Amino acid sequence: xxxxxxxxxxxxxxxxxxxxxxxxxxxxxxxxxxxxxxxxxxxxxxxxxxxxxxxxxxxxxxxxxxxxxxxxxxxxxxxxxxxxxxxxxxxxxxxxxxxxxxxxxxx
Amino acid sequence: xxxxxxxxxxxxxxxxxxxxxxxxxxxxxxxxxxxxxxxxxxxxxxxxxxxxxxxxxxxxxxxxxxxxxxxxxxxxxxxxxxxxxxxxxxxxxxxxxxxxxxxxxxxxxxxxxxxxxxxxxx
Numbered sequence: 001x002x003x004x005x006x007x008x009x010x011x012x013x014x015x016x017x018x019x020x021x022x023x024x025x026x027x028x029x030x031x032x033x034x035x036x037x038x039x040x041x042x043x044x045x046x047x048x049x050x051x052x053x054x055x056x057x058x059x060x061x062x063x064x065x066x067x068x069x070x071x072x073x074x075x076x077x078x079x080x081x082x083x084x085x086x087x088x089x090x091x092x093x094x095x096x097x098x099x100x101x102x103x104x105x106x107x
Numbered sequence: 108x109x110x111x112x113x114x115x116x117x118x119x120x121x122x123x124x125x126x127x128x129x130x131x132x133x134x135x136x137x138x139x140x141x142x143x144x145x146x147x148x149x150x151x152x153x154x155x156x157x158x159x160x161x162x163x164x165x166x167x168x169x170x171x172x173x174x175x176x177x178x179x180x181x182x183x184x185x186x187x188x189x190x191x192x193x194x195x196x197x198x199x200x201x202x203x204x205x206x207x208x209x210x211x212x213x214x215x216x217x218x219x220x221x222x223x224x225x226x227x228x229x
Contacts, residue, residue: 001170034215043203043219044154050213087154091207091214095169098154
């Protein structure tokens with residue numbers, strides 16, 4: 001199985017900040033990685049796939065990059081609605097796996 | 108707009124079978140090359156992919172659950188279902204159904220149900 005490790009687990013930031021989350025894989029794979037945003041009590045929402053393409057309707061302040069074993073999600077200027085938990089998921093091979101998440105909190 | 112809705116018992120007794128359905132509205136479950144999956148979430152283990160089913164009926168399951176899981180499709184009802192046998196407290200989770208969208212050899216989950224909490228307890 002491909003294990004995904006996200007860092008940091010928690011991040012405190014302010015509106016307007018630029019933040020970057022990292023997702024590291026236990027083995028090399030292509031860009032078959034997706035990023036999701038989850039707010040409390042809601043289902044995850046697809047943001048980016050594969051690795052760098054924004055899902056329709058996702059603001060351009062979100063961007064993704066990476067390949068191999070390291071992938072990043074960046075929010076260029078935090079907005080109040082961005083405070084949530086972010087997960088990466090690899091869809092390169094079964095079983096599909098998720099990272100443990102990064103919780104973005106308001107400072 | 109595609110919508111997915113999970114349904115089923117919110118409480119299941121230990122050793123019994125958990126059965127959930129996902130009703131798809133706003134589109135056909137048999138459309139093209141999209142396929143369908145089940146995911147669960149617990150505070151301790153986070154998000155866990157349970158398994159997925161293609162329109163052809165082919166299924167892929169998480170090896171950690173494979174001996175206990177069955178996913179099936181009911182095309183006339185526009186539904187797909189999850190059965191998980193011999194449940195324990197460790198199967199207590201929020202269960203989500205979702206659509207894997209065909210984006211060219213890569214299938215992220217672009218639509219999700221709202222999730223349903225299933226508690227395993229006597």
